[in-house]
Amino acid sequence: MSKMLKKVISENLERKFEGAEGFVAVDYQGLDSVEEFDFRKSLRDVGVLVSVVPNRLAKRVVAPTMGLELNGSTEIYEQIFTGPTAVLLGTEDKSQDQVIAGAKALVEWSKKNKDKISIKGGSLSGEMLDEAAVRKIAKIPDVHTLHSQIAGLFQAPVRNVASATQQIIARVVYALQARKDQLEE
Secondary structure, eight states, rough: HHHHHHHHHHHHHHHHEEEEEESEEOOOOOOHHHHHHHHHHHHHHHTTEEEEOOHHHHHHHHHHHTOOTTTTTTHHHHHHSSSSSSEEEEESOSSSHHHHHHHHHHHHHHHHTTOOOOEEEEEETTTTEOOHHHHHHHSSSSHHHHHHHHHHHHHHHHHHHHHHHHHHHHHHEEEEEEHHHHHOO
16 A cells, blocks of 8 residues: 555544544454445444454554554454454544444344444444443433433432322311211211
């Protein structure tokens, strides 16, 4: 590969990873064209781009561009960028939500297609993740679900107080009705 081509590819990788909160790396080897198209489409539907990266350039570019601290996780980093590697990144919004959405879509697609893609690892908020950690973040609920759960937590005590108050009033009414019925007899 010529120096000029390497420079262009390196700058392209820097642009892709610049400002990203994280990524997920997979081994895509073994997919036929139909499966690969379906895989890319399922990720594109959640706003995640699949990009095949050259390992040597990725090793040099990704950590400095994203500001990754590789303290103790150089082994995971080296393991991620060996063999055929495709990286999942958010297309517009390169936030944590996109990384989580990509991990969810990846795990779902992998389950439907009998694990034809193997997860190598990834990164989230400056921390390196192994395969197990990527699968764990795929279980995190999305923002809307979390908001509704939090709203439910705030609503529950108020609902309980209202219910208890209503029960007390109902008991008083029943007691007064019983007393009235008793006096009428």
